[in-house]
Amino acid sequence: MERTRFSLPLKTPLNTAAGGIAAREGFLVRVTVDGVSGLGEATPLPGWTESLDACEIALNAVRPAVESEKVDEAIAALSENPAARHGLSLAVADARAQATDQPLYRFLGGEMRVETIPVNATIGAGTVRETVEAAEQAVADGFRTLKLKVGADTVAADVERVAAVRAAVGEQIELRADANGAWDVPTAKRAIDGFEKATLSMLEQPLPATHLKEHARFRGGDVRIGLDESLTERTIAEILDAEAADVLVLKPMALGGVDVAREAAVAAREAGVDCIVTTTIDGAVARAAAVHLAASLQDVAACGLATASFLAADVAESDPVPVTDGTIAVPQGKGNVHPVLSGL
Template identity: 50%
Template sequence: MIEDRLSLEYRQFSLSLSSPLETADGRIESRDGFLVRVVDGDSREDGKPDDATVGYGEATPLAGWTESVSDCEAALERARESIRGSVNEALEAVERQVAARHAVSLALADLQAKREATPLYRYLGRGPMVGRVPVNATIGDGDPSETAADTREAAERGFGTCKLKVGIRSVEEDIERIRRAREATGDGVTLRADANEAWTFEEAETALDAFDEIGLSLLEQPLPAGALEGHATLRKRSNGVLIALDEGLLEHGVDAICEAGAADAVVLKPMALGGIDVARKMAVWVNELGLTPIVTTTIDGVVARTGALHLAASIPDVPACGLATAELLAEDLGRDPVLLENGAAVVPQAKGLGVDGVWEE
């Protein structure tokens, strides 16, 4: 890559959600961020690439997980000014702003994979061709009857894994929801639950005992992120339900989680970790330590979402991942190149990300 030919541009976007999302940090009605492109080559007078290779990235900050939108924009401006010096200078300019770094590093990886004429996942992992990645269906916070119906519908659509949101209703009602979901699908569908830090230790104990009997596969982040020892105790208590950490991974890091014995799996969100390159290294690391990596999005646009799929495709034997999130957006940055089929995402085999047409007005 000839660095003095590189230029970086970014533009702001706002994508409405299909339905507002209630989180601990407030109500989210849209995903706001920046589309980034890195151009290797000359541009025409109108600013559009002419016989140039272009890599795309996305920075979609999320409160509680990343920097603010304004801090993200400031970091991208620093990267724009420094990229002609070197790629390393551009990455250093966004080092402390994880969403901005995600965008810059993804654009550079997309660019380099295109130059090498290989899909992004093979550029990341140097492994064999991968056609599909298993994905989970996400089941919202309906009542027990709605939960059973939604889980049955997902199973009929071919999803082999369903992740149910829990923690908003009472523990007793959540237990009933999981029970009804199991009855609706039988043993042929893997059920997971995500509590998003909602429970006290006593509530989590009650839920875990019931989930052991129902046959839940995995319970994600039942306690607040800081409760590392609490998660370790729950893991020891479990007779079959795996414990996964999401928010806890960002707070404590892999070494502390392993030392405490606090998790069987960790959730890798590339946007929150600072890029698919960082997440890829972490996936290799946790695999070596005996933990299972699960890749998810942060409800991103098509550029980041497709990047997360390529990351998952670069991980050998990756379990079902939280990548089927396009339907949560009412609009997107461009055409989605990823087909969902029988509970799996079909991985684009074009050069780089495989995402086109996102920059045009």
């Protein structure tokens, strides 16, 4: 098992619950399974996964098992370290998909050929004018789904921003918003009432992560409720039992791998809950794997996979899953993707 550390500077520092971060740091993981080499990526994000140090320690701990070809035992031993598990399980899945002559999404269980995945543009906090300009640019770039970050300003300001974007882009563009758990129940109620008038399709995480019952009460209106941060605090089964979401936002790195994320998606769909896939602003290897996960789900709604643009550098010399006209072409080669690595 080879492990290569990388650091990918962000164009703009990311605000997380655990503080601002300036770079995405992690490991490329290479393993050989039955003579076939597979590549994975472990990119921890504090607040969502273990720390970088814990990820490294966890990967080191399973090295003997991997090198004696007990890869499934090694993967099982990483269940408390989602980024490490993502890295190793992806490397193994990549090798096995190649060995069986399939693209990763078919190996994961996708039953039909899928050509493209629709993706959303993300529009950050800002003034009404900045928000409208960013939305118009995204639509000009070909995006048909826009996600606005809300919750940083007053509800009145957010409702005004969303309404202004609706007026600017017309009725054919899907609008979503993401509050990242910023509100309490009365504030969220006012926001949802305001957003309904602008035909917002989905609001992600209006309330804090643990508030499942309260989220459940917001379902049934025109604005669908998506849960994202809640998946770090509660199991998929708990969220489905509480009937807390219309849509689950699946982040493979935070869940421990594309295989775990796919199991979650299948369970959610059986319960009548939709899923979308997003990255945690990962490098190109994990981003491509997330594209494969989305492809394995078929007919997935627009996903949060247009995240390469947040990075100032990447693990690959060129993006293996670039965004064109609001979609990403699904790689059809064997395994995940095998780009020329940039040596970061």
